[in-house]
Amino acid sequence: MSEKMQAIMKTKPAYGAELVEVEVPKPGPGEVLIKVLATSICGTDLHIYEWNEWAQSRIKPPQIMGHEVAGEVVEVGPGVDTLQEGDYISVETHIVCGKCYACKHNRYHVCQNTKIFGVDMNGVFAEYAIVPAKNAWKNPKNMPPEYATLQEPLGNAVDTVLAGPIAGRSTLITGAGPLGLLGIAVAKASGAYPVIVSEPSEFRRELAKKVGADYVINPFEEDPVKAVMDITNGAGVEVFLEFSGAPKALEQGLKATTPGGRVSLLGLFPREVTVDFNNLIIFKALEVHGITGRHLWETWYTVSSLIQSGKLNLDPVITHKYRGFDRFEEAFELMRAGKTGKVVFFPHKG
Numbered sequence: 001m002s003e004k005m006q007a008i009m010k011t012k013p014a015y016g017a018e019l020v021e022v023e024v025p026k027p028g029p030g031e032v033l034i035k036v037l038a039t040s041i042c043g044t045d046l047h048i049y050e051w052n053e054w055a056q057s058r059i060k061p062p063q064i065m066g067h068e069v070a071g072e073v074v075e076v077g078p079g080v081d082t083l084q085e086g087d088y089i090s091v092e093t094h095i096v097c098g099k100c101y102a103c104k105h106n107r108y109h110v111c112q113n114t115k116i117f118g119v120d121m122n123g124v125f126a127e128y129a130i131v132p133a134k135n136a137w138k139n140p141k142n143m144p145p146e147y148a149t150l151q152e153p154l155g156n157a158v159d160t161v162l163a164g165p166i167a168g169r170s171t172l173i174t175g176a177g178p179l180g181l182l183g184i185a186v187a188k189a190s191g192a193y194p195v196i197v198s199e200p201s202e203f204r205r206e207l208a209k210k211v212g213a214d215y216v217i218n219p220f221e222e223d224p225v226k227a228v229m230d231i232t233n234g235a236g237v238e239v240f241l242e243f244s245g246a247p248k249a250l251e252q253g254l255k256a257t258t259p260g261g262r263v264s265l266l267g268l269f270p271r272e273v274t275v276d277f278n279n280l281i282i283f284k285a286l287e288v289h290g291i292t293g294r295h296l297w298e299t300w301y302t303v304s305s306l307i308q309s310g311k312l313n314l315d316p317v318i319t320h321k322y323r324g325f326d327r328f329e330e331a332f333e334l335m336r337a338g339k340t341g342k343v344v345f346f347p348h349k350g
């Protein structure tokens with residue numbers, strides 16, 4: 001007998017999504033079925049919802065949205081010997097080939113054939129979801145689902161913040177959206193000081209303070225470079241972490257970084273950016289990192305341990321919690337308006 005479930009589905013190639021009732025799927029070979037305990041909205045989901053150019057080129061409706069998740073394995077498909085019913089898991093979203101040059105060098109995070117869970121296939125904004133077993137990450141039973149679902153984006157933040165030494169280092173974070181807020185939490189837990197955050201939204205500057213930022217700056221009202229120089233007695237910051245994707249923030253951050261400092265870039269810019277390489281990078285001997293995805297699986301170990309240490313201040317980052325999906329449109333519109341940190345759904349109402 002088949003069972004039905006609710007799911008947020010991208011039904012049409014147009015703005016928005018629909019709450020639909022569909023059959024609970026059966027896991028195929030190499031897959032498991034999970035009961036979704038918590039699932040959170042990523043900026044990528046918002047792009048799919050808005051149906052921007054990238055989404056139009058990549059997404060093939062109808063498709064269930066969502067990729068950040070915590071869930072319990074309720075059925076195991078043929079050939080899966082790494083998971084069993086009752087396991088409590090999250091999911092690495094990058095499905096890598098294991099065969100390309102990058103994979104053969106253990107650089108799975110830059111696999112040349114990466115498929116993305118919840119982007120290139122059905123995802124987790126549903127009461128139940130199919131997960132490829134090889135991408136499951138087992139959680140300790142006592143980790144709250146609202147934290148466990150944040151591990152995937154936390155992995156992006158961890159790889160950005162911990163791409164070089166951070167303890168005791170002055171740090172500038174540009175952008176306090178959901179990713180930047182997670183970055184602040186990781187930087188503070190890792191001993192960065194002072195953590196200076198540049199963010200134009202007042203709501204998000206307040207969140208940044210709650211998460212632990214030592215100084216917040218509105219870059220539209222004061223010059224972040226001057227503010228950083230004042231705070232650091234003219235030295236500039238040791239570490240610049242870019243989480244905004246704003247070209248201006250990149251320029252300001254490079255100017256505010258001390259010569260010989262470290263720059264880690266996660267934010268994705270809307271277009272090609274122009275940078276004065278000679279004066280802002282080469283003559284300053286900056287160490288610059290591009291950050292993408294998560295190291296498999298080192299980053300997951302670090303994220304899990306940081307959460308279990310109790311040192312990550314995640315509660316202020318989670319601004320909205322919804323039981324069920326009934327109000328999903330409200331959640332997406334709030335996020336579009338920049339009036340949220342992380343938004344978490346608990347799909348089962350009981």
Ligand SMILES: NC(=O)c1ccc[n+]([C@@H]2O[C@H](COP(=O)([O-])OP(=O)(O)OC[C@H]3O[C@@H](n4cnc5c(N)ncnc54)[C@H](O)[C@@H]3O)[C@@H](O)[C@H]2O)c1
Nearest residue numbers: 043175176177178179198244245246249267268291292293
């Ligand atoms: N490289 C990767 O693997 C990866 C993974 C996930 C997300 N990202 C990117 O990381 C970035 C952050 O993600 P998010 O979900 O938090 O995005 P977001 O758009 O919600 O947050 C960006 C924040 O930057 C702020 N901002 C805008 N202009 C600014 C400026 N001049 N100076 C300082 N702050 C400014 C915005 O007000 C906003 O709060 C995005 O660009 C996203 O695409 C990259």
Ligand SMILES: C[C@@H](O)[C@H](N)C(=O)O
Nearest residue numbers: 042044093116156293
């Ligand atoms: C899928 C994308 O949104 C995801 N956060 C990543 O790390 O790639």
Ligand SMILES: [Zn+2]
Nearest residue numbers: 042043044067
């Ligand atoms: Zn994502």
Ligand SMILES: [Zn+2]
Nearest residue numbers: 097100103111
């Ligand atoms: Zn590969």
